[in-house]
Amino acid sequence: MLVETFLTSDQLIQRDKAVVTPAIYRYTDVALVRGEGIFVYDAEGRRYYDMAAGIATMNVGHSHPRVVAAIAEQAKTLIHGAAHVGYMAPYVEMVEKLLTLAPPPLNQGKGVLLNSGSEAVETAIKLARAITGRSMVLAFLDSFHGRPMGALALTGSSSGYRRHLASLLTGVEHVPYPNCYRCAFGHGSRTPDACCGQWRNFIQLTLERLVHPDDLAAIIVEPIAGEGGYLVPPDDFLPALREICDRTGALLIADEVQTGLGRTGRWFAVEHWGVTPDIMALGKAIGGGLPLGAVLARRDLMDAWWPAAHGSTFGGNPVACRAGLETIAIMEEEGLLANAVAVGEHIQTRFRAAQATLPLIGQVRGMGLMVAVDLVNDSGKPITVDAVKQVIKHLGEAGVLMTKCGPSALRLAPPLILSQEQADAAVDIILHVLTSLQDELR
Ligand SMILES: Cc1ncc(COP(=O)(O)O)c(C=O)c1O
Incomplete structure (x- = not known):
């Protein structure tokens, strides 16, 4: 029963690819082994900010003791x-x-x-x-x-x-x-x-x-x-x-x-x-x-x-x-509806402020903890779907998990327990990755 525990992330992924249809698309190459609060951990114990939350699902975070x-x-x-x-x-x-x-x-x-x-x-x-x-x-x-x-x-x-x-x-x-x-x-x-x-x-x-x-x-x-x-x-x-x-x-x-x-x-x-x-x-x-x-x-x-x-x-x-x-x-x-409003607005404000130096961010929109960061090239057109998927893979490697929405937007739908400090830490990583990819994506 404990065999899986001893698999590395690479081993787990290879085993999966051998038997699971590729029709199930994976946004990242991360093995999700354990979750706690807003974080998930892979087989090597690496920690990821989970901005996907099981696709807008884990409202009180992962493995909440009461749940x-x-x-x-x-x-x-x-x-x-x-x-x-x-x-x-x-x-x-x-x-x-x-x-x-x-x-x-x-x-x-x-x-x-x-x-x-x-x-x-x-x-x-x-x-x-x-x-x-x-x-x-x-x-x-x-x-x-x-x-x-x-x-x-x-x-x-x-x-x-x-x-x-x-x-x-x-x-x-x-x-x-x-x-x-x-x-x-x-x-x-x-x-x-x-x-x-x-x-x-x-x-x-x-x-x-x-x-x-x-x-x-x-x-x-x-x-x-x-x-x-x-x-x-x-x-x-x-x-x-x-x-x-x-x-x-x-x-x-x-x-x-x-x-x-x-x-x-x-x-x-x-x-x-x-x-x-x-x-x-x-x-x-x-x-x-x-x-x-x-x-x-x-x-x-x-x-x-x-x-x-x-x-x-x-x-x-x-x-x-x-x-x-x-x-x-x-x-x-825990008043999580109010938290969703406050932290969601904070995240939108941070990305809007970044637009001045990151023209790659075409629009920031959403409500509460549904936030989309739409990525565009120099002529204001959406970057390609493949390019968004690459950005998301890079974000995974940098320690932030998310999916996309629409043709070219990053989709942030984190647990509603996300604090402003945690949001800032995740946004910092995202902005760092976007800055490093900006020239490539033009
Ligand atoms: C608005 C909406 N309706 C329906 C569905 C389908 O839900 P499920 O994947 O649980 O079947 C989704 C899933 O993303 C959704 O976002």
Whole structure:
């Protein structure tokens, strides 16, 4: 059992490459052996600032002693029972807790637990279609909703995800997300407050020419596009979607898989715009590092969903629920939402200040501890995807782990326990690496 402990990082990586498909892309050549707080360590004991946090997941950091204890306690009690077989306290407590955190009137709704963000997204679509009896779904370019064939049909951030996969879930039309830095309508390099607003006309046109409003089951949207580039939309975007749904009888689905559970400084990002969706898809952080997804929806919608309409063997696994509940308790006790706002703003300020001497940084954007640092060449064009991946590999070697978002941005989504001092140390390393690569990347 201890054999792995004696592997070097190189040995581990070679063994992995021999048996694991290359379809799983690795941003770094780091062997993740141990985690503690905001750090992970490799087989040689090297320490890395984890600005990826298991891809925007480990909100209270790695192996938090309270989360570890909650997992162990539940594992000793009941590892798995399946919600179809009977009732389990961690399951109901998790749904109750998520509802309590949700904005009104969704907090009066009901929920169902799944295993992942993608499963939550597909469940949300299934619910919307089942209850409205309508077939069409509007989704956005620059959006990411997952990789399985149903969720992939909604994802619009890169054609690479769809390569050779022609016939996905039908009945989905995509319209442009307000991407004010790389505007689909030719007005680039803007911030959301100067948005051209063409996205609104495009939706209108789509409803006139392509999707009859009577057929529209749902609009699915990320309140802040995650994988697509940490794009914060203009203030009128989500309210406009709410209005369209109210007018057409369609349901508004917020995909809060990445933005949810405090990452942006509110429990759910829709709260920044005072918009309440009819259905919300959740994942990532809610399982405290274990696989857990959830869908919350208006009570009337959930109650109209007939018995046995949906299911999942592992969905709402009690160990994952306990890990998630403990994570939420820690977040509440330690005021981690406020920390996400303060440290996130500090990180953005640091990168903006660096733009004066580092023209490689084209734009810094995001909200809370979702921060994107968009990299451009001398003519202001995005550096190539391969170049961003190289930058991230260099950062890994320098002791900072992260992934990318959009075509050319570094994605910082650290644990929400990150202190300002720790953030400064990580930003110093990132700026040092960017400075050393600046000439090469022009
Ligand atoms: C907004 C959003 N939705 C859905 C997903 C899919 O979640 P999972 O990878 O857990 O299936 C992701 C994953 O990155 C996401 O960011």
